[in-house]
Amino acid sequence: MYHHKTIAELSRGLAAGEYTSEQLTRHFLQRIEVHGTALNCFITVTADEALTQAREADQRRARGEAGPLTGIPMVHKDIFCTDGVKTSCGSKMLDNFIAPYDATVVRKLKEAGMPLLGKANMDEFAMGSSNETSFYGPVKNPWNTGTVPGGSSGGSAAIVAARLAPLATGTDTGGSIRQPAALCGVTGLKPTYGRVSRYGMIAFASSLDQGGPMTGNAEDAAWVLNVMAGFDVRDSTSVEREVPDYRSGLERPLDGLRIGLPQEYFGEGLNIEVAKVIEVAIEQYKQLGAEVIEISLPNSKRSVPTYYVVAPAECSSNLSRFDGVRFGYRCEEPKDLEDLYKRSRGEGFGSEVKRRIMIGTYALSAGYYDAYYLKAQKMRHLISDDFKQAFESVDVIMGPTAPDVAFELGAKSDDPVSMYLSDIYTIAANLAGLPGMSIPAGFVNDLPVGLQIIGNYFDEARLLNVAHQYQQTTDWHTRTPDAFM
């Protein structure tokens, strides 16, 4: 069936005329109709647009103008602005927001000819690690619908895991691609900060946010990153640097690859069963010719505290534009201007978003700036220097993506701090701006475990190569939950 094929296979099938984009798109739309509601993984399904785009893709192919991704349907996380399509960011605040423009990533994938199936559910404004903060309700993990899919790109991860689309985009501010990828057993890549344009991606924390692909395997991620990556004149933080063909290095053997294992990623707080899965995966890499080196990232222990200053500080300012004046939610009958602001924002934002806005507001306020914000920026420097030093002696860093497998819905909703610790291994890469991946590496209690691979700046090609080689010799990434076969 189409939904078990990789993007590479679908591309070849389309090129060979074995099926049309319209057939593929109908197939995925039908799967979405059957499974989407149960998983609550979509905020919007754009069936009509998808079919129109699919037919256009088929015509384009008939004209001989198809690219490698033309005709392959996909899903965007609902954080990417899509012209004419509701873009809610998982929030009541934007429940009525029809974006009047396309994000750069959306434009690029549209120009590549990928029909848009819909917009994926997510934690509100990407703030969450379980998808439970969404205004549209939590997404269910396809492997066990009593558990969370991770977050914030939980909808995207569930969609790919349940084979409702071969690609869903995600964004990663502190682990929001990698952690749900791990919990749902899919492949997720957070590129180097600045590699993928942030234009049109609704900002959570501008100096940390980065968009990337969530797919069934590393090769597919390479195909998609080829299109997503690149300099954008509309994003001052995007990097003017050539985009290599990420597919070209996938087959490189891993002989002599130096893998760093940070001792800090295997200590207290890590589920012992998860640790065992990771150890087995590392063994596999040794089999593939890699060399394992123990390293230390001494400041990484402070990455969660650091992150919970930097991210909320930036978000408190980024989310000020949601004021009920030009777009989005406005409260009923405001009695004056202050009431308009306070109630529109108070009613439009959920409690996690409000918490983070308040923490950030506090951290930036007079008298606390130095102790919190400035301190965190200094910590960020130390954390990033740890990586710089590590990459002098290793090519990639590996460890668990998350300390545990998917937890039960509601288990951590009342305890923000324990929720924040779900991202303990992923956050440091965001603070440093490094690329990171999560790939499926096994199961604990029938729930997927993700292996995290962190690379040096702009070394996505190597990450993809390292992930792909593993996936050539393992089949964890091909597993599909029974209900979604």
Added chain:
Amino acid sequence: MSLQKEDVVKIAHLARLAIDEADIPGYARNLSSILRLIEEMDVVDTEAVTPMAHPLDMVQRLRDDVVSEENRRECFQKIAPQVENGLYLVPQVIE
């Protein structure tokens, strides 16, 4: 740092967030526990460290002074809560 009710009220005002009276203690508790988490940074001496605002050491790119945006008022105001004669309306502003 433990936040009191008044702190929460003050921060919520600065951030223009209406918070139900009944929710304030919950926020005070949660925010305090987050602040305790944050204060784990304090064990690290950062005296001699320069702050890092951006992950990459890059400089601002400059755009040529060219007008390329067109008038899209109608499109932008279709999604606005309240407009009249091309203006966004808000409750009266008193200067």
Added chain:
Amino acid sequence: MQWEVVIGLEIHAQLATRSKIFSAAATAYGTAPNTQACAVDLGLPGVLPVLNKEVVRMAAKFGLAIGARVAPRSVFARKNYFYPDLPKGYQISQFELPIVEGGHIDIDLEDGGSKRIDVTRAHLEEDAGKSLHEDFHGMTGIDLNRAGTPLLEIVSEPDMRSAKEAVAYMRKIHSLVRYLEICDGNMQEGSFRCDANVSVRPMGQEELGTRSELKNINSFRFVEKAINFEIERQIDVLEAGGKIIQETRLYDADKDITRAMRSKEEANDYRYFPDPDLLPVVIEPAFLDMVKATLPELPDEKRQRFVDEFGLGAYDAGVLTASREIAEYFEAVVVTVDGAAKLSANWVMGELTAALNKGGQDIADSPVSAQMLGGMILRISDNTISGKIAKEVFEAMWAGEGDADTVIEAKGLKQITDAGAIEPVIDEIIAANPGQVEQYRSGKDKLFGFFVGQVMKATQGKANPQQVNELLKTKLNG
């Protein structure tokens, strides 16, 4: 008690770019509401700022012109506050690392001396939109066309000691930014406006008094009036034993008072932090050299040159160089008249300025070009017309009746310099006024003017006044 006034100004000069500071929307003034507010200016979700190069160039130009340090590295920061004309809920500005630091401006004092006013810094920021308070059923309308317009905020040290000094400083900056062609200086349209920080302290006290900030004053006259009102208000409060509260006040020009702004009552906590959407602005020495090469002759240099080269007095040179356009006009006149600089100066500062003021016109729109005025002055110099007749010629030129020669010819205004033509007229007048002649000859010298007047009247002002004087004297005394 003797009070000392302390004033510092924050001048906002709108930079004369085509597009906005962080977006590619136009900056034109006076277009229909919100038609020039693009996605970035509206702060739509997901949009990002990209800095306009011209803005950096203009700020650097200003920095060089006031002898300031143009920062090799400056940083944009966010100033966070909620206001409906501020779409993002923060203003992108510069805080810790502004683009221009230091520098100074020399102002002229009324006693003829001069005084140096230090500039603390000048930083780049985006302007906000406008709130329109016309009645929309009790609501306020927001126009965001101006949002994102580039501003250079020029902050002075608290170096001024009177409203007059503040105005002199503001005029000097106004002149400078227009010389540099970085701001059109149009105060009605808000392209050049200022906030004044005013405080008073007992004479001799070192510590500064509590200040109030007067917001958004958009004319030189109002700056003076607002500051003077505020000084008196503060002294009254203090002398009555009261205390000055640090606050923002608005000047109400209709009532000539200042009043506290209600909307800014609370102490603001702007929560500045570096804007993560923008990277540090780095100015390379080569860029700075390039900007330096484009610096025009600055007002003070030009003024000195006018004194040295044209022999003008410092005051006249100051008036003529206050605006680059007037200075250039004047120089074009001088070139035409081949050196009659003083006469040219008088005409430019006198008739021409008066006519422009009367019509509310800019010198660029003057119906009398520099060449035309020069042509007319030449006719004064070569005695074709008298200074008095020249006024008539000037009026005709202003009314579009052609250049000086055309007007002189058409109206027959050519001066009578032929003694043979003037003498008979004088003879007639002496004959017709025997009584006055008698009185004059018996010592009533004042009557001389009467005879001159009569001759000029009879010749419709065309007789060369000098000749008339000489001939009259000979005949009356003879």
